[in-house]
């Protein structure tokens with residue numbers, strides 16, 4: 127019996143040995159781009175967690191979108207404000223792309239937009255409660271004229287009725303853009319009864335409401351597994367739904383259909399390029415793709431360059447990993463795994479981001495996360511020292527950009543400006 131256990135045990139160990147391979151050295155020093163950025167931030171940066179925007183790369187990305195949108199005469203580029211929530215960043219993009227169009231998703235930001243960009247053309251990207259819209263009007267000062275420059279987004283006949291009541295009580299005229307469900311299934315209208323009811327309400331109240339167009343958002347076209355359809359097939363279905371709403375409006379509400387005044391919005395970063403193949407829409411939204419966080423590593427954005435990084439200094443370098451309470455017994459980890467032979471504690475951490483440079487940094491699951499001083503393990507090959515920067519690539523931008531205070535804008539690897547974010 128004992129011999130059998132021994133044999134089984136040895137066989138088990140051999141099998142485990144075959145499966146569990148000793149980790150290879152994953153560490154590499156900074157690439158030249160990050161070595162230069164590290165030197166600049168150490169010399170001139172704030173030496174705390176910072177959000178760095180590379181203006182050379184941002185320019186490249188803006189130009190790609192502008193060129194794509196320009197392929198259709200009359201089509202305009204609308205900047206998705208929530209994804210780039212810094213007035214200076216928005217101003218920079220709007221100048222280079224030559225557009226005054228913004229898509230907003232948050233009443234306080236919308237109010238900032240109207241105050242800071244009084245010449246802008248604003249379209250809501252989601253339907254806000256009527257009370258939230260009311261707060262916008264109550265806080266509005268300055269020359270921005272919502273009756274000409276703002277389109278609220280409406281997703282149901284009930285919300286249209288609420289906005290009608292608000293328009294009445296404020297004694298103002300409102301432009302209503304209708305959210306279409308083009309296949310995302312995040313709410314919105316489709317051709318049919320609810321669309322008819324909404325348009326009927328607008329048509330019956332011309333002194334208070336104006337139909338200003340449609341918005342159909344379709345990121346899934348570029349994001350779902352290709353098994354579910356090619357980009358071309360999925361976009362064709364999106365545009366068929368869009369076209370059905372347009373046809374119904376044109377046919378049954380002809381006086382509302384004034385094409386020269388309508389905003390027929392669509393896309394988003396994942397799909398803007400695909401829309402070169404259709405000519406129904408005249409307004410293309412893009413935000414995140416201009417910075418390209420890692421969740422936007424999509425085939426459709428292959429030409430875009432990552433233009434945003436988190437940089438934070440190493441505060442402590444403590445050598446081989448030591449786990450609290452395991453103390454000297456922790457040696458087994460660094461003996462087994464070369465990537466645990468250096469331990470760093472950084473300023474901040476636990477962001478929605480992945481390690482970017484130097485290569486081969488890893489989080490320690492046993493030690494756990496800290497937003498104050500996050501642990502980072504690596505091999506000696508990374509060559510990090512106290513005060514060097516650890517660079518991360520955010521996975522998304524709309525939340526992450528707001529967590530670091532002023533953005534650091536760089537050009538040619540040098541800090542050129544500090545840009546406050548929305549508060």
Ligand SMILES: Cc1ncc(COP(=O)(O)O)c(C=O)c1O
Nearest residue numbers: 206209343394395411412413414
């Ligand atoms: C309605 C709408 N349009 C466009 C976008 C595209 O934004 P981005 O380009 O930042 O992905 C979004 C993103 O959430 C959206 O909700």
